[in-house]
Amino acid sequence: MNYPNQIKKEFHKNINYANRGMDLENIINDTNEYLRKQDIALIYKKPTPIGVVKVNYENNKQVINKAYFATQSTLDYNGLYKGRYVEFDAKSTESKTSFPLSNIHPHQLKHIRSVIRHGGIVFLIIQMNGLVYLVNGVDIIEFIDTNERKSIPYAYIEKKGYQLEYNYNKGLNYLKYVDIIGGIDNEKN
Amino acid sequence: MNYPNQIKKEFHKNINYANRGMDLENIINDTNEYLRKQDIALIYKKPTPIGVVKVNYENNKQVINKAYFATQSTLDYNGLYKGRYVEFDAKSTESKTSFPLSNIHPHQLKHIRSVIRHGGIVFLIIQMNGLVYLVNGVDIIEFIDTNERKSIPYAYIEKKGYQLEYNYNKGLNYLKYVDIIGGIDNEKN
Numbered sequence: 263m264n265y266p267n268q269i270k271k272e273f274h275k276n277i278n279y280a281n282r283g284m285d286l287e288n289i290i291n292d293t294n295e296y297l298r299k300q301d302i303a304l305i306y307k308k309p310t311p312i313g314v315v316k317v318n319y320e321n322n323k324q325v326i327n328k329a330y331f332a333t334q335s336t337l338d339y340n341g342l343y344k345g346r347y348v349e350f351d352a353k354s355t356e357s358k359t360s361f362p363l364s365n366i367h368p369h370q371l372k373h374i375r376s377v378i379r380h381g382g383i384v385f386l387i388i389q390m391n392g393l394v395y396l397v398n399g400v401d402i403i404e405f406i407d408t409n410e411r412k413s414i415p416y417a418y419i420e421k422k423g424y425q426l427e428y429n430y431n432k433g434l435n436y437l438k439y440v441d442i443i444g445g446i447d448n449e450k451n
Numbered sequence: 452m453n454y455p456n457q458i459k460k461e462f463h464k465n466i467n468y469a470n471r472g473m474d475l476e477n478i479i480n481d482t483n484e485y486l487r488k489q490d491i492a493l494i495y496k497k498p499t500p501i502g503v504v505k506v507n508y509e510n511n512k513q514v515i516n517k518a519y520f521a522t523q524s525t526l527d528y529n530g531l532y533k534g535r536y537v538e539f540d541a542k543s544t545e546s547k548t549s550f551p552l553s554n555i556h557p558h559q560l561k562h563i564r565s566v567i568r569h570g571g572i573v574f575l576i577i578q579m580n581g582l583v584y585l586v587n588g589v590d591i592i593e594f595i596d597t598n599e600r601k602s603i604p605y606a607y608i609e610k611k612g613y614q615l616e617y618n619y620n621k622g623l624n625y626l627k628y629v630d631i632i633g634g635i636d637n638e639k640n
Contacts (some may be wrong), residue, residue, distance in 0.1 A: 304565055306525060311498035312515065326501065329515040336495060340529065345570025347536040376493055381534025 286352050286389045290339065293433025303437060305341030305348060308334065335369035337384070343437060344446055347382040350396075354389040360413035361388055363406065371406070374399040383444040387426070387436060388419060395423030396436050398443045475541050475578045479528065482622025492626060494530030494537060497523065524558035526573070532626060533635055536571040539585075543578040549602035550577055552595065560595070563588045572633040576615070576625060577608060584612035585625050587632045 290307075297303040316328035337351035353365045366374075366386075377384040377399065384399035401422040405414055424439040440446070479496075486492040505517035526540035542554045555563075555575075566573040566588065573588035590611040594603055613628040629635070 298565075301565070301568070304562075304569055304571075309498040309500035309521075312501045312503075312518070314501075324520055326518040326520070327516065329501070329518060331513055331515070332498075342536040342538075342566060342569045342571045345536070347531040347534070349531075373493075376487075376490070377531060379490070380493055380531045382493075382531045 286354055286387070286394065289428065289434055290352050290387065293436070294339070294341075296431070296433050297437070303341060303343040303348070305339055305343065307339050308336070310334070333367065333369070335367075336373050337370060343383075343440060346444055346446065347377075347380075348384075348440060348444075349377050349382055350385045350387060352387045352389070357413070358391050358416065360411075360415045361390060361419060362413045364412070366402075371403075375403060378403065383440055385440075385443060387434070388423065390416065390419065394426045394428070394434065395419050396426055396439045396443075397423040400443070475543055475576070475583065478617065478623055479541050479576065482625070483528070483530075485620070485622050486626070492530060492532035492537070494528055494532065496528050497525070499523070522556065522558070524556070525562050526559060532572075532629060535633055535635065536566075536569075537573075537629060537633075538566050538571055539574045539576060541576045541578070546602070547580055547605065549600075549604045550579060550608060551602045553601065555591075560592075564592060567592065572629055574629075574632065576623070577612065579605065579608065583615045583617070583623065584608050585615055585628045585632075586612040589632070 287307075294303075294305045294307070297305060311332040311334055312326075312329045313332050314326050314329045316326070318325050318327050337349045339351065340347070340349040342348065351366075351370065353361070355361050355365060374384050386397050386399070386402060388395045388397055397419055402414070405418060424442070426434045426436055426439070428434055476496075483492075483494045483496070486494060500521040500523055501515075501518045502521050503515050503518045505515070507514050507516050526538045528540065529536070529538040531537065540555075540559065542550070544550050544554060563573050575586050575588070575591060577584045577586055586608055591603070594607060613631070615623045615625055615628070617623055
């Protein structure tokens with residue numbers, strides 16, 4: 263997605279809701295850019311869906327003068343890695359003891375089940391207690407289907423998740439664990 | 452993506468550029484919705500990327516008051532089918548004799564090469580001469596790499612492409628040919 267630089271800057275300055283968990287999102291975007299440049303994986307953030315109401319022309323260019331944010335019913339990131347379909351979302355919580363399931367929209371939960379059913383690799387990257395974990399979608403669904411609780415205890419995330427490491431040049435090392443949860447044989451690739 | 456009905460209507464009314472090839476886009480969107488409802492494939496149109504410049508609040512709701520359309524550097528549709536990564540774009544041309552390559556942005560061509568290299572299934576759905584064809588990305592790249600021409604002759608599309616059929620309930624039967632170009636064994640699925 264290519265914006266003129268000025269617009270890109272203003273974008274970050276003006277969208278308030280985007281600031282929640284902004285750092286994690288930026289880190290993931292930078293990581294994915296690195297992975298594309300190194301030709302390791304093709305993973306993109308989907309654009310935020312917008313419902314456009316009014317468009318005008320200024321200097322022969324279309325300018326949107328009224329629009330609304332719409333909700334994404336899938337996860338924010340998807341793409342292709344070693345021939346496999348990969349999809350995930352990034353979530354942050356301030357809670358220290360458990361991850362509230364209200365952070366995942368019902369549409370998204372349904373979508374996670376669908377991706378699993380169709381043979382894709384699906385997971386969440388969860389930022390919590392100053393650490394970042396990759397949690398397999400299979401383990402999220404397993405928790406929901408066997409518990410009445412409305413939040414996932416931190417102990418479950420520590421036990422089932424994979425703690426990610428950050429490198430200034432390479433970003434988050436999440437693909438290492440995609441290999442594991444996807445049963446990808448590195449010898450063959 | 453869920454818009455209030457009124458916005459959805461106004462959306463179609465106001466975005467002029469979207470009318471080019473609108474029918475094909477609508478047919479593909481309806482097809483993908485059918486495929487999701489039947490739990491056959493999870494394929495979505497990516498939202499058009501927007502560079503938001505100004506946001507205000509009206510009745511506690513965010514309203515975008517200035518934004519621009521940005522260009523997509525990938526293809527418009529992607530998703531998951533029988534465990535495989537699938538990506539494609541829909542293109543229409545008025546030309547009867549050849550498909551102008553200027554319809555495919557250089558970023559998109561580069562992306563098609565990348566998807567092939569990483570083991571995804573990638574293709575174009577081309578509407579031309581009142582017919583609709585699925586053309587394998589591999590054949591598009593093959594043509595470009597062995598020709599100096601700036602457009603693909605219709606005869607090449609007829610020869611290499613698969614002519615799609617439309618059914619009022621099921622939409623376009625493009626997955627039939629995804630099975631073929633992706634080498635997907637239907638017996639196993």
